[in-house]
Amino acid sequence: MxxxxxxxxxxxxxxxxxxxxxxxxxxxxxxxxxxxxxxxxxxxxxxxxxxxxxxxxxxxxxxxxxxxxxxxxxxxxxxxxxxxxxxxxxxxxxxxxxxxxxxxxxxxxxxxxxxxxxxxxxxxxxxxxxxxxxxxxxxxxxxxxxxxxxxxxxxxxxxxxxxxxxxxxxxxxxxxxxxxxxxxxxxxxxxxxxxxxxxxxxxxxxxxxxVEKAPTFKLIGNAMILGSLELLAEVFTLSEKAGIGAPLVHQLIKDLMPAPPLVAYGEKMLHDQFDGSKGFAIDGGLKDSAHIRKLATEMDSPMPALDVAHQHMLTARALHASQARVGNAHFDVLDWSSLVAGTRVAAGLDGFDSSKHSNKVIPEKDE
CATH class of the missing domain: 3.40.50.720 (NAD(P)-binding Rossmann-like Domain)
Structure with missing residues (x-):
């Protein structure tokens, strides 16, 4: 032929x-x-x-x-x-x-x-x-x-x-x-x-x-993603406190560095979409961050951003457990993007409901 x-x-x-x-x-x-x-x-x-x-x-x-x-x-x-x-x-x-x-x-x-x-x-x-x-x-x-x-x-x-x-x-x-x-x-x-x-x-x-190389690389990659979530949480929280508003920061991300994880997880934080049954459950995130921190310790390679992200996930999980005990939890399982709750609470804001943030942006009218 x-x-x-x-x-x-x-x-x-x-x-x-x-x-x-x-x-x-x-x-x-x-x-x-x-x-x-x-x-x-x-x-x-x-x-x-x-x-x-x-x-x-x-x-x-x-x-x-x-x-x-x-x-x-x-x-x-x-x-x-x-x-x-x-x-x-x-x-x-x-x-x-x-x-x-x-x-x-x-x-x-x-x-x-x-x-x-x-x-x-x-x-x-x-x-x-x-x-x-x-x-x-x-x-x-x-x-x-x-x-x-x-x-x-x-x-x-x-x-x-x-x-x-x-x-x-x-x-x-x-x-x-x-x-x-x-x-x-x-x-x-x-x-x-x-x-x-x-x-x-x-x-x-x-x-x-x-065989250890692939799982090692996976932890390194997840460290990069989790570190990005922590940075997103921090800049979104700062923008809310400063009266700029998280929506503008999210738009800047889409215009300046539109990496799919940043855009997608930014969307979840922006709209308080923390349903872990439709994403990556926070227990899995804590398991992964524990592995990453263990690996970093064994390698003598400090990762302070991951330490902070781990603590903010723990804070979010504790807040969710407290809500669940009194029947006020909105989700059965939290997504790991809910770590923003830890950042918000540390800054004096409501953890899971951004509509309650006091410094909401009011567009200025042209004179």
Whole structure:
């Protein structure tokens, strides 16, 4: 068959680009990969939904993705919404471990991750795999946990572990716009990169063979985001106190440095939109900031802005708990952008209701 001029160059560019640093893996054999996914929270649910829909459109007769969640009702709801041809619900973590070829996990915290992987390892020790198996941890965890999990699974034949945390809020996950950071076994990363990109994320970054590097980079990135939230909170609060008003500062951000996180989180602070069920819950933010501060301490690398952000999140959570006790809380769960409440209260303003700020801006009339 005749090919158009430079077709081979087009093929190479498709296989290996700035968005995916890996060349496409060799075509698998007759048997389709059985994918498993554990954890259907604010991030996991949109990730597996996008993955299932992508495979339906781009893979010939794909096997349904096998899902597991601690509360089984979420898994059952997902299977009902997407259909049995795309999703099947596992009876247990042991079934995921033994029956799936590639297993993704996106879980709440380090303790949950550790517990789940110990169950995986125990199941595989009892029923040793006879073909290649890859475990992919996409949560935000402390870097040493990745090394612990890698060691845990290294004693199981044909089993590999890679760390692949993702950057992006739930809205980015829903839009398949995550940035995926990978470290670990090279062949496994190559295989997984083409499963996740572009189905789940817009870009893959390779941090090398040391599994601790990807989670370390994730903490550094989250430190940058959290530090930006703290700066937003401080300038918004100052503008309210000075009678300028946070809306003008938000407009300046959009005109001068319109980074999506600054604009989006600025919008939440501006309109007191602190619903953590639709964003990144503050407990997750505190977990991440604790990890960042621990890493900074171990590296002798002071991060005072993160210390302040951590304290302001604690203040916001304490204020919310006080409201919840008397039935005045507006949200069941706070978003981490609510750290602005800590800044506001320190400056003598209402924490969660900016309409109560006394120095509201009154536009001057032309004479």
């Amino acid at each position: 005749d090919r158009p001029p430079h077709a081979h160059l087009l093929h190479v560019q498709h296989q290996h680009s700035d968005l995916n640093p890996f060349s496409r893996p060799t075509t698998p054999g007759h048997h389709d990969l059985q994918i498993g996914f554990c954890g259907l929270g604010a991030m996991g649910s949109p990730m597996v939904t996008n993955l299932a829909n992508w495979r339906k459109q781009h893979t010939q007769a794909p096997l349904p993705i096998m899902v597991w969640n601690r509360s089984k009702s979420k898994a059952d709801d997902l299977a009902r919404d997407l259909g049995d041809e795309l999703i099947t619900v596992a009876d247990s973590l042991e079934q995921i471990a033994t029956e799936c070829d590639i297993i993704f996990t996106n879980l709440a915290n380090d303790d949950v991750v550790r517990s789940v992987y110990h169950k995986f390892a125990k199941a595989l020790q009892a029923d040793k795999p006879t073909k290649n198996k890859i475990f992919v941890e996409t949560s935000t965890t402390y870097p040493t946990l990745a090394a612990e999990l890698d060691t845990l699974l290294s004693g199981v034949p044909s089993t590999h572990f890679i760390a692949a945390p993702v950057f992006g809020a739930p809205a980015a996950a829903a839009a398949a716009q995550l940035i995926i950071i990978m470290s670990g076994d090279y062949r496994s990363k190559k295989e997984v990169a083409y499963i996740l990109h572009p189905a789940v994320g817009r870009k893959v970054m390779d941090l090398g063979g040391n």
